[in-house]
Amino acid sequence: MESLNVLGGGAGDLEASLGAIGRKARKAARVLALASPEQKNLALRAAAKFLRARTSDLLQANALDMAAARAKNLAPAMLDRLLLDDKRIAGMAQSLDEIADLPDPVGRLLETFERPNGLRIERVATPLGVVGVIFESRPNVTADAGALCLKAGNAAILRAGSESFHSSRAIHACLVEGLKEADLPQDCISLIPTRDRAAVGAMLTGLSGAIDVIVPRGGKSLVARVQAEARVPVFAHLEGIVHVYVDAEADLAKAEKILLNAKMRRTGICGAAETLLVDRAGADRLLAPLVRLLLDAGCEVRGDAAAQSVDIRVRPAVEEDWSTEYLDAIIAVKLVDGVQGAIDHVETYGSHHTDCIVTENAAKAEKFLREVDSAIVIHNASTQFADGGEFGFGAEIGIATGRMHARGPVGVAQLTSFKYLVHGAGQTRP
Amino acid sequence: MESLNVLGGGAGDLEASLGAIGRKARKAARVLALASPEQKNLALRAAAKFLRARTSDLLQANALDMAAARAKNLAPAMLDRLLLDDKRIAGMAQSLDEIADLPDPVGRLLETFERPNGLRIERVATPLGVVGVIFESRPNVTADAGALCLKAGNAAILRAGSESFHSSRAIHACLVEGLKEADLPQDCISLIPTRDRAAVGAMLTGLSGAIDVIVPRGGKSLVARVQAEARVPVFAHLEGIVHVYVDAEADLAKAEKILLNAKMRRTGICGAAETLLVDRAGADRLLAPLVRLLLDAGCEVRGDAAAQSVDIRVRPAVEEDWSTEYLDAIIAVKLVDGVQGAIDHVETYGSHHTDCIVTENAAKAEKFLREVDSAIVIHNASTQFADGGEFGFGAEIGIATGRMHARGPVGVAQLTSFKYLVHGAGQTRP
Numbered sequence: 001m002e003s004l005n006v007l008g009g010g011a012g013d014l015e016a017s018l019g020a021i022g023r024k025a026r027k028a029a030r031v032l033a034l035a036s037p038e039q040k041n042l043a044l045r046a047a048a049k050f051l052r053a054r055t056s057d058l059l060q061a062n063a064l065d066m067a068a069a070r071a072k073n074l075a076p077a078m079l080d081r082l083l084l085d086d087k088r089i090a091g092m093a094q095s096l097d098e099i100a101d102l103p104d105p106v107g108r109l110l111e112t113f114e115r116p117n118g119l120r121i122e123r124v125a126t127p128l129g130v131v132g133v134i135f136e137s138r139p140n141v142t143a144d145a146g147a148l149c150l151k152a153g154n155a156a157i158l159r160a161g162s163e164s165f166h167s168s169r170a171i172h173a174c175l176v177e178g179l180k181e182a183d184l185p186q187d188c189i190s191l192i193p194t195r196d197r198a199a200v201g202a203m204l205t206g207l208s209g210a211i212d213v214i215v216p217r218g219g220k221s222l223v224a225r226v227q228a229e230a231r232v233p234v235f236a237h238l239e240g241i242v243h244v245y246v247d248a249e250a251d252l253a254k255a256e257k258i259l260l261n262a263k264m265r266r267t268g269i270c271g272a273a274e275t276l277l278v279d280r281a282g283a284d285r286l287l288a289p290l291v292r293l294l295l296d297a298g299c300e301v302r303g304d305a306a307a308q309s310v311d312i313r314v315r316p317a318v319e320e321d322w323s324t325e326y327l328d329a330i331i332a333v334k335l336v337d338g339v340q341g342a343i344d345h346v347e348t349y350g351s352h353h354t355d356c357i358v359t360e361n362a363a364k365a366e367k368f369l370r371e372v373d374s375a376i377v378i379h380n381a382s383t384q385f386a387d388g389g390e391f392g393f394g395a396e397i398g399i400a401t402g403r404m405h406a407r408g409p410v411g412v413a414q415l416t417s418f419k420y421l422v423h424g425a426g427q428t429r430p
Numbered sequence: 431m432e433s434l435n436v437l438g439g440g441a442g443d444l445e446a447s448l449g450a451i452g453r454k455a456r457k458a459a460r461v462l463a464l465a466s467p468e469q470k471n472l473a474l475r476a477a478a479k480f481l482r483a484r485t486s487d488l489l490q491a492n493a494l495d496m497a498a499a500r501a502k503n504l505a506p507a508m509l510d511r512l513l514l515d516d517k518r519i520a521g522m523a524q525s526l527d528e529i530a531d532l533p534d535p536v537g538r539l540l541e542t543f544e545r546p547n548g549l550r551i552e553r554v555a556t557p558l559g560v561v562g563v564i565f566e567s568r569p570n571v572t573a574d575a576g577a578l579c580l581k582a583g584n585a586a587i588l589r590a591g592s593e594s595f596h597s598s599r600a601i602h603a604c605l606v607e608g609l610k611e612a613d614l615p616q617d618c619i620s621l622i623p624t625r626d627r628a629a630v631g632a633m634l635t636g637l638s639g640a641i642d643v644i645v646p647r648g649g650k651s652l653v654a655r656v657q658a659e660a661r662v663p664v665f666a667h668l669e670g671i672v673h674v675y676v677d678a679e680a681d682l683a684k685a686e687k688i689l690l691n692a693k694m695r696r697t698g699i700c701g702a703a704e705t706l707l708v709d710r711a712g713a714d715r716l717l718a719p720l721v722r723l724l725l726d727a728g729c730e731v732r733g734d735a736a737a738q739s740v741d742i743r744v745r746p747a748v749e750e751d752w753s754t755e756y757l758d759a760i761i762a763v764k765l766v767d768g769v770q771g772a773i774d775h776v777e778t779y780g781s782h783h784t785d786c787i788v789t790e791n792a793a794k795a796e797k798f799l800r801e802v803d804s805a806i807v808i809h810n811a812s813t814q815f816a817d818g819g820e821f822g823f824g825a826e827i828g829i830a831t832g833r834m835h836a837r838g839p840v841g842v843a844q845l846t847s848f849k850y851l852v853h854g855a856g857q858t859r860p
Contacts, residue, residue: 030777034801107800115822119811126803128833213834233663233834254856261858347460369851370537371464373556381549381854390859391850392545403558403847404643404663405835417833420821421799424811426684428691429820 022210047178127153248282271386452640477608557583670700677789678712701816
């Protein structure tokens with residue numbers, strides 16, 4: 001692989017090399033689609049074993065990436081995302097074992113029906129084909145994404161961020177050892193062997209039909225590029241402008257507990273709350289304690305006039321705040337006119353990711369759940385449950401905010417397609 | 431509408447007009463997504479009523495299209511597709527009533543699960559949003575596609591072929607009357623009011639984010655253009671290179687019945703068989719009767735050496751025949767080495783539409799059904815069952831051959847997306 005580190009020669013060579021990766025992935029996908037659950041799980045468990053056995057190699061590779069990142073003065077949050085240590089490597093290996101333990105998603109009987117003419121029709125899950133995953137600095141995505149695709153019977157073409165180049169390559173090598181041990185083609189999981197950003201562009205055009213779907217995992221600029229350039233379907237993960245709406249009929253203690261968790265448990269994840277909406281009819285009772293709770297927890301509050309009047313520490317919110325994903329200890333706070341006002345605000349400023357209503361009124365909860373057009377709509381629980389693991393899907397490759405094919409946490413089941421099997425006894429159509 | 435027949439002014443005006451259609455459709459989609467089943471069904475039944483009441487208007491509009499088509503010397507098959515008569519209009523109206531009778535696909539509970547922490551999670555069907563439908567000469571698609579989208583809670587933007595311009599417009603006017611009677615926005619179903627082919631290009635770029643998915647319904651050149659230019663997801667309907675494989679362990683009488691129906695019942699539909707594969711091990715018993723059956727039924731047979739040796743009327747097949755969708759009384763015939771040979775042939779030359787095995791051996795049938803990667807795989811029944819109506823889906827908007835979101839007959843259920851509803855009791859994430 002080292003010779004491919006930087007592909008020599010220029011654009012033509014890059015194109016040829018990527019084209020070959022695409023063709024090999026397509027061929028491997030056909031083999032993988034027909035592989036048994038046991039064979040796929042063997043590959044996953046063997047890869048986990050190699051990750052554990054090669055911990056020191058992985059740490060060495062990661063040290064190269066970390067040194068380069070420090071030399072480039074990357075931000076501390078970025079360095080933290082990039083870092084591997086014993087615990088993180090053990091976590092990656094465990095994640096592969098857990099994916100092996102999941103029920104096999106391929107061949108599941110999704111639906112069955114019988115027609116009046118006696119035809120029995122089954123709808124069964126099949127792999128999607130070849131999945132392209134483009135990600136940024138977290139090297140563990142190499143293992144997670146490769147493993148999820150493998151479990152769903154899909155070949156994966158992974159493109160790691162240039163910062164995590166060496167770490168991703170070392171992790172990928174373990175996945176390849178796992179594939180070999182299970183007698184599966186190595187091309188079931190490919191890693192693009194270059195830092196050249198032109199490779200991303202090539203993947204977005206589908207590598208001449210070799211890629212069926214693209215999964216981008218990264219920040220706004222990556223997602224924006226993918227949406228602008230992709231010529232193949234994308235499981236887009238837009239930002240999470242997540243709202244908590246506290247209704248006049250909310251239980252205050254419950255609202256406090258949910259809001260604090262939704263905003264402050266971890267501020268950097270996509271399910272973290274970014275905007276608090278409070279029902280004007282309940283503002284006298286609810287607004288001050290909720291705002292102070294956040295302030296006292298160390299959260300910056302940017303509020304409308306009502307919120308500002310509660311506490312001197314509240315800063316004025318500007319229009320931009322209603323559509324900002326802070327991913328930090330900052331929240332925007334606004335009064336709205338009841339559940340309809342909340343729905344209107346969410347539909348105007350939200351990102352169709354995850355939104356929550358806190359209320360003891362079942363009819364209002366039902367209206368909010370029905371009318372808010374987001375992947376996940378929650379009644380009386382923290383928005384930080386927006387996670388494949390918390391949904392019981394095992395690992396997730398991302399949280400999709402689009403409405404095509406996948407939506408919400410994308411686990412192995414959503415990485416499959418389906419086909420119809422028709423069982424006849426000689427029937428012909430009249 | 432007449433003033434929009436040919437949009438004056440040029441490209442800028444066209445763009446502005448289409449942009450406005452897109453924005454209005456997006457707005458209407460939000461209203462339609464929350465409309466009750468009763469309201470949608472009222473619109474459908476009222477539209478059916480208007481189609482019946484305005485039969486003479488529709489025939490007049492169609493006469494304009496037919497005259498123009500004759501003047502352009504269009505082929506008889508094309509003229510037939512374009513023609514409306516009393517019976518076809520009654521059929522269209524009935525189709526709308528039948529779509530109204532279908533169970534409402536929106537809000538269906540697709541899945542429900544409970545987490546150890548007590549969270550109850552439901553996955554429920556939601557509309558997709560705005561569907562763009564691009565079709566060619568059959569004017570009835572205006573009614574069918576508009577009605578299917580409406581039933582699934584989606585706004586539709588329809589682009590009729592220029593040949594059916596007047597007919598489609600008259601049909602669309604009936605749909606609009608139905609919407610009005612149900613107090614739904616007229617923009618729930620829009621018809622692009624120009625023959626300018628640049629409108630197709632604009633739709634394929636998504637009308638600035640207004641279109642969520644494109645459904646092309648037409649011949650190869652339309653589908654090719656859509657695949658080359660689309661920047662939004664497409665429910666692609668590729669050609670149907672449909673195979674019937676007759677295994678050595680087939681019941682000959684059953685094989686004859688199925689093959690004749692699969693090829694000759696209607697030759698112009700996408701589920702019609704185009705290639706007959708016969709198991710070499712059963713050729714002595716099977717090949718001659720099957721080939722003669724087709725020849726005697728008036729079907730041209732293009733065969734490999736073995737098939738040619740059976741009857742003097744058999745013409746030699748060339749490489750191109752194995753990947754040709756004749757849509758006519760022509761079939762390609764070839765010997766293959768058992769079920770594996772059949773699968774290899776289908777995967778090499780097929781179009782992932784519909785394929786069939788005829789055998790009395792259950793293990794071979796299972797292998798074929800498992801390993802052939804087509805939307806519909808059939809054991810011992812005619813391939814002409816590849817149809818939404820025959821599957822019990824009611825009408826269909828097309829048969830998708832891709833693997834993303836929709837596959838096989840696309841009825842109202844596949845025109846929906848979903849979301850997760852999370853029911854909590856104050857849970858927070860540890």
